[in-house]
Amino acid sequence: MSDEYQIEIPQSFMVLYVDPGRHKPNAPREVVASRYELCEDMADMLTEHARDMSFRLDMTEMDVLVRCLQGLKADAEAVTEKEAEWVIRRLAELLDWALPDFAVVE
DSSP: OOGGGGOOOOHHHHGGGBOTTOSSBSSOHHHHHHHHHHHHHHHHHHHHHHHHHHHHTTOOHHHHHHHHHHHHHHOTTTSOHHHHHHHHHHHHHHHTOOOOGGGOOO
C-alpha cells in the first residue's frame, strides 16, 4: 500500500472538495491528500507565529486569527479561500482558542 493511502483526511477537510448535493470529492484522492498535508502543515507552522503575535503585539486571539486569515487569502496561489478558512479553524484548534464566528462550520 502506498503512503498516500495511509494519510487520514479529516471529514472537515474532505467537505471542501465535495460539491453541494454530491457525496464524492470533485478531485482525485491524491490531490485532496496533498492539499490536506499542505494546509495541515500551514496550520502547524502558524501556531508559534500566532502565539507570538498575540503576546508581542498584545492582540486578541480573534484579531490574530483574522490577521492570519487575511494573510492566507492575500496569497490566492497558495491556498483557496475555503482552504484558508480551514487552516484558521485548525490553527484555533491547535492553539486551543475559540473558533471565530467566520470560521464556525454550519
